[in-house]
Amino acid sequence: MKAHKIYALLLLGGAIALAAGTVGASGAVAPAGSLSERWAKLRTEQPKLQIRDAARTLGTSEAELLATGIGKTVTRLSDADHAVNDIMMRALDLGTVMALTRNENGVLERTGVANKAKPQAPTGDAEKDKENAERFRAVAGGYLGGEIDLRFHFKNWKHAFAVVQPGRDGATSRSLQFFDAQGNAAHKVYVKSEAGVAVFDKIVADFKHAKQDGALGIVAAAPKAAEKADSAVDVKEFQLAWKEMTDVHQFNRIVSEFKLTREQAMRLAPEGMAQKIAPQALRKVLDEAAKQQLPLMAFLGNGAVTQIFSGKISKTAASGEWYNVLDPEFNLHIRESALKSGYVVQRAGVTSVEFFDNDGELVVTFFGVRERGKPQTQAWVELTRAL
Incomplete structure (x- = not known):
């Protein structure tokens, strides 16, 4: 095997292990045959297995699996109202971090420094000032644009943990990890600078949960709603609304108003507005963007947060069932x-390019980088036409 391929595979192994957030030891008070012991056995048998996949194998949630390390490598953080907002706001002071967002079939990892927003000055109007404060908290005081670019849906965040454990490189890994009510990973933040250690420790001390146990009260996910029959959709009105869009950000509202799934909206789009392509086109998008050094935007979300990367990519590689971008400050893994x-x-x-999984869920969306209000680049248009 060529050296560069070996290097890519090694990088992927490290990236996926980091995405997994695997803890190094089980809980201190676990009884015989406990979840922690079963996980320890599974890690021995499959040391590269991601924690998300391990949870599925063991019939539990990722949050519950992580919680087996409480008292050793894991500290449970507050689940009080707005606690996750406030923790993420404080995380702005960590400096350089690696921010990780994933869904069932995609992982986006970005290393950098998040932008801070400037709170609005008091107006003297109590109601107005309250609205401004709520708006500021909804974006956790920043994360808009810049290297760590996030769009939060905090209503779907529930559980938070701080994890301190040996990393694969031997150094200590520190991370803040957030989960939804079902125990699925929402977002993870890894400290990447010495200056961030003291900030991390203070966050842990200030937000430590009064109950350091794994009784998380995980709830089952609601059954997925059946897709509305195409015959029950006012297709003509939907297509008219599509054509009248003046901003791409209006799309989600239109899909919601017509009670469609996102992939169904693709099927019912006006002629020429949504061209179906093969899943294999993912490689062409990434490979051509790397070859041409064409800046792109990658959007990857999970219902709790959407993370956005903007910039040029360089290194693409396949490994097993994953296709990857393996750059020093940006990794993308798509199954x-x-x-x-x-x-x-x-x-x-x-123009965007969207990929859906076997369950009809959106995995990742790509756009060409452009300035707001200005036309997209011709190079991006030509790349998408070639798909």
């Missing part, structure tokens, strides 16, 4: 084997 379809989409004069 190709789970992709069912892709679409080149035209909305409000902007």
Whole structure:
């Protein structure tokens, strides 16, 4: 095997292990045959297994599996109202971090420094000042644009943990890890500077949960709603609304108003507005963007947060069922084997490429980088046409 391929595979192994957030020891008070012991055995048998996949194998949630380390490598953090907002606001002071967001079939990891927002000055109007404070808390005081670019849906965040454990490189790894009510990972923040250690320790001390146990009260996910029959959709009105869009950000509202799934909206789009492509086109998007040094935007979310990367990419590689971007400050991992379809989409004069998995869930979306209010680059348009 060529050296560069070996290097790519080694990088991938480290990245996926980091995405997993595997703890190094089980809980201190676990009884015989406990979840922690079963996980310890599974780690021995499959040391590279991601924690998300390990949870599925063991019939539990990722949050519950992580919680087996409480008292050793894991500290449970507050689940009080707005605690996760406040923790993320304080995390702005960590400096350089690696921010990780994943869904079932994609992982996006970005290393950098998050932008801080400036709170609005008091107006003297109590109601107005309250609204401004709530708006500021909804974005956790920043994260808009810049290297760590996040769009929060905090209503779907529930559990928070601080994890301190040996990393694969031997150094101590420190992270803040957040989960939804079902115990699925929402977002993870890894400290990447010595200056951030004291900030991390203070966050842990200030937000330590009164109950350091694994009784998380995980709830089952609600059954997925059946897709509305195409015959019950006012397709003509939907297509008219699509054509009248003046901003691509209006799309989610339109899909919601017509009670459609996102992939269904692709199927029912006006002629020429959503061209179906093969899942294998994922490689062409990434490979061509790297080859041409064409800046792109990658959006990857999970219902709790959407993370956005903007910039040029360089190194792409396949490993097993994953196709990857393996750059020093940006990693993207997409499980190709789970992709069912892709679409080149035209909305409000902007072209995107979207990929869906076998369950019809959106995995990742790509745009060409452009300045707001200005046309997209011709190079991006030509790349998408070639798909």
